[in-house]
Amino acid sequence: MRFQQIDQFSAELKADTRAAVYDGSKKGHEKRTKLLYDEFPDPDRLRHIAGEVKQHVVENLDTYLPQVEAKLKANGVIVHWAATAEAANEAVLGIMRARGATKMVKAKTMVSEETELAHFLEKHGMEALETDLGEFIVQIDHDHPSHIVKPIIHKNRREIATSFEKNGLGAYNDDPQTITRRARNFLRHKYLEADVGLTGANFVSAESGRIVLVTNEGNSRFCLAATKCHIAMIGIEKIVPRDYDLGLFLNLLARSGTAQDLTVYTEFISGPKSPAQPDGPEEMHVIFVDNGRTEVLASECRDILRCIRCGACLNVCPVYRQASGHAYRSVYPGPVGAVLSPLLMKEKFPQKADLPKASSLCGACNEVCPVNIPIPDLLLRLRNRAKEENVPSPGTPPMGAWALLASQPTAWRASLFGGKVMNYLPTKLLPIPALRAWEAKRALPAWRGGEFRAWMKNRPKQS
Amino acid sequence: MDEKPAQAILTMPSSADREAIFSRVRGALAPLHERAPMPDYTTELAVLRQMMGNRDAFTIFSERLVRVNGIALTEIAALVARLREGKWLQGYCDPVLWPMLAPHFGADFTVETTYDRKRVDDYAFGITRAAGAIAETGTIILSDATTSRRLGALTPWVHVAVVERAKIYSDLPQAVAALGSDSNVIWVTGPSKTADVEGILIEGVHGPGVQIALVV
Amino acid sequence: MLNTERKPITGKRVQLMATCLCDAFYDDVAAATVQILEYLGVEVVFPEGQTCCGQPAFNGGDWVASRKVVRHTVKTFAGDEPVVVPSGSCAAMMFHGAVLEFEKENDLGEVEALGRRTWELGDFIFNGLGVKTWPGRFEATVALHRACHTRGTKSSPAATALLSSIEGVKIVEFGEGEQCCGFGGTFSVTFPNISAGMGALKLEHIRAVKPDVLVSGDMSCMMHLGGMAQQEGKPIKTMHVAQVLRDALKNAGLIKP
Numbered sequence: 001m002r003f004q005q006i007d008q009f010s011a012e013l014k015a016d017t018r019a020a021v022y023d024g025s026k027k028g029h030e031k032r033t034k035l036l037y038d039e040f041p042d043p044d045r046l047r048h049i050a051g052e053v054k055q056h057v058v059e060n061l062d063t064y065l066p067q068v069e070a071k072l073k074a075n076g077v078i079v080h081w082a083a084t085a086e087a088a089n090e091a092v093l094g095i096m097r098a099r100g101a102t103k104m105v106k107a108k109t110m111v112s113e114e115t116e117l118a119h120f121l122e123k124h125g126m127e128a129l130e131t132d133l134g135e136f137i138v139q140i141d142h143d144h145p146s147h148i149v150k151p152i153i154h155k156n157r158r159e160i161a162t163s164f165e166k167n168g169l170g171a172y173n174d175d176p177q178t179i180t181r182r183a184r185n186f187l188r189h190k191y192l193e194a195d196v197g198l199t200g201a202n203f204v205s206a207e208s209g210r211i212v213l214v215t216n217e218g219n220s221r222f223c224l225a226a227t228k229c230h231i232a233m234i235g236i237e238k239i240v241p242r243d244y245d246l247g248l249f250l251n252l253l254a255r256s257g258t259a260q261d262l263t264v265y266t267e268f269i270s271g272p273k274s275p276a277q278p279d280g281p282e283e284m285h286v287i288f289v290d291n292g293r294t295e296v297l298a299s300e301c302r303d304i305l306r307c308i309r310c311g312a313c314l315n316v317c318p319v320y321r322q323a324s325g326h327a328y329r330s331v332y333p334g335p336v337g338a339v340l341s342p343l344l345m346k347e348k349f350p351q352k353a354d355l356p357k358a359s360s361l362c363g364a365c366n367e368v369c370p371v372n373i374p375i376p377d378l379l380l381r382l383r384n385r386a387k388e389e390n391v392p393s394p395g396t397p398p399m400g401a402w403a404l405l406a407s408q409p410t411a412w413r414a415s416l417f418g419g420k421v422m423n424y425l426p427t428k429l430l431p432i433p434a435l436r437a438w439e440a441k442r443a444l445p446a447w448r449g450g451e452f453r454a455w456m457k458n459r460p461k462q463s
Numbered sequence: 464m465d466e467k468p469a470q471a472i473l474t475m476p477s478s479a480d481r482e483a484i485f486s487r488v489r490g491a492l493a494p495l496h497e498r499a500p501m502p503d504y505t506t507e508l509a510v511l512r513q514m515m516g517n518r519d520a521f522t523i524f525s526e527r528l529v530r531v532n533g534i535a536l537t538e539i540a541a542l543v544a545r546l547r548e549g550k551w552l553q554g555y556c557d558p559v560l561w562p563m564l565a566p567h568f569g570a571d572f573t574v575e576t577t578y579d580r581k582r583v584d585d586y587a588f589g590i591t592r593a594a595g596a597i598a599e600t601g602t603i604i605l606s607d608a609t610t611s612r613r614l615g616a617l618t619p620w621v622h623v624a625v626v627e628r629a630k631i632y633s634d635l636p637q638a639v640a641a642l643g644s645d646s647n648v649i650w651v652t653g654p655s656k657t658a659d660v661e662g663i664l665i666e667g668v669h670g671p672g673v674q675i676a677l678v679v
Numbered sequence: 680m681l682n683t684e685r686k687p688i689t690g691k692r693v694q695l696m697a698t699c700l701c702d703a704f705y706d707d708v709a710a711a712t713v714q715i716l717e718y719l720g721v722e723v724v725f726p727e728g729q730t731c732c733g734q735p736a737f738n739g740g741d742w743v744a745s746r747k748v749v750r751h752t753v754k755t756f757a758g759d760e761p762v763v764v765p766s767g768s769c770a771a772m773m774f775h776g777a778v779l780e781f782e783k784e785n786d787l788g789e790v791e792a793l794g795r796r797t798w799e800l801g802d803f804i805f806n807g808l809g810v811k812t813w814p815g816r817f818e819a820t821v822a823l824h825r826a827c828h829t830r831g832t833k834s835s836p837a838a839t840a841l842l843s844s845i846e847g848v849k850i851v852e853f854g855e856g857e858q859c860c861g862f863g864g865t866f867s868v869t870f871p872n873i874s875a876g877m878g879a880l881k882l883e884h885i886r887a888v889k890p891d892v893l894v895s896g897d898m899s900c901m902m903h904l905g906g907m908a909q910q911e912g913k914p915i916k917t918m919h920v921a922q923v924l925r926d927a928l929k930n931a932g933l934i935k936p
């Protein structure tokens with residue numbers, strides 16, 4: 001019997017990987033909830049407003065994009081536009097070549113994961129080093145991040161210690177403190193040797209052109225203190241209308257993502273460094289990346305573009321906790337990924353049309369999302385799209401015959417009584433795969449079709 | 464890819480992609496009968512008013528800084544004692560601050576007022592001026608205008624930010640309103656940290672492992 | 680997005696949507712629903728033509744098939760009395776899911792109208808009829824599982840308030856109450872491993888607080904959890920909220936046995 005790929009992946013997942021993902025997600029979720037509900041009288045109100053602000057941005061990108069471009073230029077930033085992943089990577093390479101640069105230090109940016117920038121640059125003879133501790137470990141391990149905020153949630157310290165040893169970063173030692181110190185000592189010299197610092201952006205204010213970057217480790221600050229050229233790769237949906245809105249969004253992002261009141265480093269960048277400041281980029285580029293976003297915008301799932309990549313929906317998701325991020329075969333796993341990843345595939349949508357099915361539609365993601373994205377509705381829309389495009393879906397029972405039955409009361413009643421046969425036949429023999437899949441894990445209750453209808457007609461009157 | 468001459472890239476970045484994106488955005492939005500309006504709201508909703516009560520900004524700031532494992536001090540002597548206790552005897556100091564601080568530092572300290580990036584590992588501490596602070600979150604505000612060296616405030620194990628008591632903003636929205644025209648403002652809330660390895664909190668990843676605010 | 684605004688209740692006649700699960704397996708849940716409504720003086724009409732709310736196909740992505748069933752349901756439940764459903768999931772299908780899949784259909788208005796008069800049972804009793812406490816007696820430690828489709832609705836608080844007002848009922852909280860039991864309709868058969876993994880966790884949390892009975896407003900969750908527990912050879916007693924309310928009345932002699 002064939003099941004869905006993600007289910008298969010989950011079944012084969014190593015027990016300690018599942019435990020690591022489960023524990024990490026659960027802890028993150030519980031801390032977040034406690035913080036929000038302890039501190040605010042009505043945290044839901046904040047989520048709803050933030051959602052409205054971002055939906056407004058998404059539906060008015062035609063106004064905001066030119067506005068933000070003009071502000072950035074006025075701030076002395078060179079603005080590039082990249083329709084595709086390839087164009088974005090080429091733009092970075094072009095900037096590096098023009099400067100005679102060969103070494104890049106990279107802060108964590110999901111959009112550069114989308115474009116596989118580091119690979120691309122390495123293929124073209126450039127060094128592109130990840131500096132976020134988790135991303136650095138993923139890079140030296142030739143692995144992939146499995147969470148958008150906690151990239152190595154799937155790894156334990158022993159695996160990390162082993163790969164540090166393999167990569168010449170000291171003899172095996174799995175103490176997290178030692179691991180972190182070794183990375184610190186190795187990376188600080190790399191920053192200072194680098195020519196270019198690459199970051200993403202958490203928000204861009206259309207009003208001021210200010211780019212806001214948050215990190216806990218301070219790696220993006222290091223990129224912007226040590227190098228002379230800053231390149232920011234930014235998805236076109238990252239805009240907030242005003243600086244004023246940052247007072248709301250920064251509060252929500254830190255609490256939702258990492259259960260903090262505020263992320264340790266929150267940097268507001270409105271151009272190259274000030275002339276009197278000795279450290280930092282003299283040149284600054286912003287590359288606005290589309291890479292499928294305009295198709296999402298054109299779809300009925302455009303609400304997903306509100307996402308501020310906090311990861312709260314991953315942490316709370318029971319399917320993510322069981323399956324881990326790699327099960328989603330995408331840069332964006334979990335509930336947000338189940339919507340976004342198939343859409344970003346554009347015409348190759350069918351390849352990831354199974355992702356939206358990996359959900360019990362429990363709605364926990366919607367309940368925690370700081371921008372209140374109705375993720376279950378979007379998953380449903382994509383399931384409908386998959387059906388309309390005739391994408392095969394292993395294990396899903398066909399609904400046509402059922403619909404016929406359920407719209408014909410006489411036939412329905414007949415089958416209610418007829419279903420009794422199930423009580424006498426071992427269901428293993430029945431030619432209904434869904435039934436067998438059910439019974440593999442659970443007992444089926446006795447069939448009592450028609451009993452209620454009979455009772456209703458003959459019931460004893462109370463008065 | 465084709466080799467593009469440097470100048471071409473700097474002056475005319477990808478105008479075809481720009482047009483393509485803009486026209487796709489317009490096309491995607493054209494069928495919408497109405498656009499979602501901007502909500503009218505106040506960021507006051509996100510302020511931790513209850514936690515702050517009527518207390519003064521400095522009290523809240525020190526309390527919140529401790530919550531994120533930072534240290535708030537008000538006496539230069541206390542700072543010197545801390546540094547000595549941690550055996551952090553060599554460091555960098557903003558030349559503007561040094562005349563005020565120097566008399567309190569003993570001969571056991573080596574303090575430089577120029578920062579040499581080739582000797583990044585030599586500085587155990589860095590002392591720089593802050594542009595202000597945020598009480599609500601225990602945050603120190605650094606800006607290009609007030610911070611003598613971005614690296615000086617970042618690479619040493621200990622960072623000491625000298626904060627003027629009058630420049631402590633009460634909350635995030637106030638601090639956002641005060642961002643001003645500096646091309647780089649950074650809010651620092653406690654020591655640099657990570658929980659990437661098994662969710663265990665480790666401080667001092669790339670930036671300081673010890674964050675001190677000296678409020679004057 | 681959740682369309683939870685309801686037409687105010689006038690009159691005391693309702694249509695019962697029994698749900699296909701009760702029709703096929705859980706007749707006593709539907710009967711209990713009728714009994715408690717009648718106890719409250721509500722006249723219950725059962726439209727014989729009813730089948731299913733259309734949710735299986737809706738969740739499966741086959742909206743063409745689902746709309747066919749929803750159209751049938753709209754026809755079957757004609758009129759303007761409240762429609763009461765002993766299931767948060769089927770109720771949500773009527774006021775939310777169906778509306779979503781009819782967005783571009785000409786008969787959206789009729790679907791919305793049905794949605795506006797459809798009530799989940801607990802919500803109807805507590806908020807619709809304004810019955811805030813429940814008489815009778817039911818001696819049991821109760822673990823109340825919040826069905827996912829009642830997130831963000833008034834159903835869960837209603838069930839909690841009603842049950843805890845019953846003499847003898849002791850509600851025990853259990854770990855990770857916000858998590859799904861793993862049923863999810865066709866999800867339970869297309870993702871059997873994940874579904875069972877979720878169910879096992881839920882059972883672990885529930886067993887840890889040693890309830891006498893596991894109660895929910897949705898039999899689908901109970902069918903999954905109860906079925907798993909039975910398969911494991913460690914059955915747990917499951918009940919619908921309506922059954923607890925009905926038994927409380929019975930135990931106190933407030934209705935005929």
Ligand code: SF4
Binds near residue numbers: 312
């Ligand atoms: S969808 Fe919402 S919860 Fe999930 S990552 Fe995006 S903003 Fe966070």
